[in-house]
Amino acid sequence: MTDDSLLTIKEVAATLRLAEKTVYAMASAGEIPAFKIRGQWRVRTSELKRWVDKQPRGGGDGGR
Numbered sequence: 001m002t003d004d005s006l007l008t009i010k011e012v013a014a015t016l017r018l019a020e021k022t023v024y025a026m027a028s029a030g031e032i033p034a035f036k037i038r039g040q041w042r043v044r045t046s047e048l049k050r051w052v053d054k055q056p057r058g059g060g061d062g063g064r
Contacts, residue, residue, distance in 0.1 A: 006042040009034075015048070 009027065012034075013020040024041065027034035033047040 005045045007045060007048065009041045009043075012043050012048060016052075 007015070009020055009023050012032070013023040016023065023032070026032045027041045027043070032043065033051050034041050034043045036042070
């Protein structure tokens, strides 16, 4: 997989170890860098890596 490859919601969910429903909701809300192709969500591998790297570290979210 190259940095320009596209991931499905299922693949993003597996990568982030989240439920597909959660990733779909995050994509719909604009919380992750996703876009639609004919109604199906896709995420560029390079953009997902950048997004993950920008996420805050540690337990600063009150334990959620």
